[in-house]
Amino acid sequence: MTNDYDLTAAIIKMDKDSFIPMSPEIVQTTSFYYDNYEDFLKITSDEKNSFVYTRGSNPTTKELEKMLAQLEGGEKAKVFGSGMGAISSTLFTLLEQGDHVLMLNTIYGTALSLGKYIDKFGVEIENINIEKPEEILEYIRPNTRAIYFESPSSQRFELLDLEKIAEIAQEHNAYTIMDATWASPIFQKPLAHSIDVVIHSLSKYVGGHSDLVGGVVIGSEEIVDDIFEHGHQLLGSTISPMNSWLAIRGLRTLPVRMKHHDYSVRKFLDAIKDDERIHQIFHPYVADDYQQELAEKYLTGYGSLFSLEFVDEDFDKLKKFVNRLEYFAIGVSWGGFESLVLPSYKGNNIEKLNYRGFKKSHIRLYIGLEAPDTLINDFKTALDEVYGKLEK
Numbered sequence: 308m309t310n311d312y313d314l315t316a317a318i319i320k321m322d323k324d325s326f327i328p329m330s331p332e333i334v335q336t337t338s339f340y341y342d343n344y345e346d347f348l349k350i351t352s353d354e355k356n357s358f359v360y361t362r363g364s365n366p367t368t369k370e371l372e373k374m375l376a377q378l379e380g381g382e383k384a385k386v387f388g389s390g391m392g393a394i395s396s397t398l399f400t401l402l403e404q405g406d407h408v409l410m411l412n413t414i415y416g417t418a419l420s421l422g423k424y425i426d427k428f429g430v431e432i433e434n435i436n437i438e439k440p441e442e443i444l445e446y447i448r449p450n451t452r453a454i455y456f457e458s459p460s461s462q463r464f465e466l467l468d469l470e471k472i473a474e475i476a477q478e479h480n481a482y483t484i485m486d487a488t489w490a491s492p493i494f495q496k497p498l499a500h501s502i503d504v505v506i507h508s509l510s511k512y513v514g515g516h517s518d519l520v521g522g523v524v525i526g527s528e529e530i531v532d533d534i535f536e537h538g539h540q541l542l543g544s545t546i547s548p549m550n551s552w553l554a555i556r557g558l559r560t561l562p563v564r565m566k567h568h569d570y571s572v573r574k575f576l577d578a579i580k581d582d583e584r585i586h587q588i589f590h591p592y593v594a595d596d597y598q599q600e601l602a603e604k605y606l607t608g609y610g611s612l613f614s615l616e617f618v619d620e621d622f623d624k625l626k627k628f629v630n631r632l633e634y635f636a637i638g639v640s641w642g643g644f645e646s647l648v649l650p651s652y653k654g655n656n657i658e659k660l661n662y663r664g665f666k667k668s669h670i671r672l673y674i675g676l677e678a679p680d681t682l683i684n685d686f687k688t689a690l691d692e693v694y695g696k697l698e699k
């Protein structure tokens with residue numbers, strides 16, 4: 308006779324032939340099982356391309372990887388538990404003791420910290436500032452193994468000439484690794500311009516709703532498999548099936564959202580670009596001719612993250628301004644619905660600002676999905692109240 312223990316302990320097998328869900332399934336499981344030991348032996352011999360344990364691969368995550376690889380025009384993609392997981396796994400896999408890496412311009416802060424930290428493994432990371440690709444030549448060494456950069460860069464939002472950088476790297480047998488989070492996979496396709504490895508934080512535009520953390524590496528099958536086997540498997544930066552599902556949902560609306568961000572940020576910048584209370588705006592749309600040429604060549608739309616500096620550097624006024632904004636939340640990260648504001652100056656980090664060449668009045672703004680006119684009014688009202696009205 309079967310008892311209650313036996314009944315509740317039976318392995319659950321859903322009747323997969325009786326339904327087809329509209330929404331993809333969240334395969335919320337740690338591991339997978341097999342009908343016989345021969346199947347187990349066969350499947351576990353190729354963990355990259357089969358399902359054994361969710362720390363490695365999961366069907367929901369696999370669907371997300373296929374979508375991201377296609378969108379980016381890459382052979383293969385591997386999704387990670389965070390953008391930093393993708394970055395650290397890539398560097399961990401592709402670099403060896405004695406290697407030299409060039410990090411160009413303003414890199415995402417935590418990635419730069421990683422670069423400094425891996426010094427202890429005998430990998431030297433050099434952060435240099437360049438405008439034109441030829442300037443790299445001066446810093447290239449025989450052991451330069453990779454050129455790592457963002458385009459546009461964090462905080463200064465300066466674009467680089469991808470094709471020229473790829474050409475220089477190829478001539479010197481170095482990988483090009485590009486963090487392309489700012490433009491999302493919609494507005495920029497670095498692999499089409501000969502970049503070897505593209506990285507995105509999925510926590511930003513792809514997720515799009517401030518509710519998931521994830522990252523992805525996209526490139527040739529050979530490189531991505533290597534990063535899977537060594538970076539992903541050994542460091543264990545695994546995304547949950549639920550977060551992969553949220554990222555798939557984010558991808559469904561990504562093109563539509565990016566179109567609005569592009570429209571909104573241009574409208575916002577048009578409204579403030581000639582304001583005399585603003586010293587400088589850092590965004591390709593309002594940058595110099597060379598930057599606009601690069602934007603024309605490499606971007607099909609604009610991301611909505613940028614920064615600016617006020618003429619007046621008073622810290623109390625800056626605090627008042629940021630607090631006065633109604634529609635810009637004070638917070639880190641970006642890419643969700645809500646517009647955001649974040650000053651660079653914290654009252655005690657002036658060296659950091661000097662290193663990056665910023666004024667104390669440097670703030671980062673993210674234009675979310677609200678109506679652009681509402682955001683423009685909000686920004687201008689705060690400007691008038693804190694920095695004084697313009698005389699006209």
Ligand SMILES: *Cc1c(COP(=O)(O)O)cnc(C)c1O
Pocket residue numbers: 389390391392415418457461486488489508509510511520521522640
């Ligand atoms: C947020 C961000 C990262 C880090 O991604 P996480 O998902 O937060 O780990 C890396 N690069 C850029 C440009 C980012 O904006």
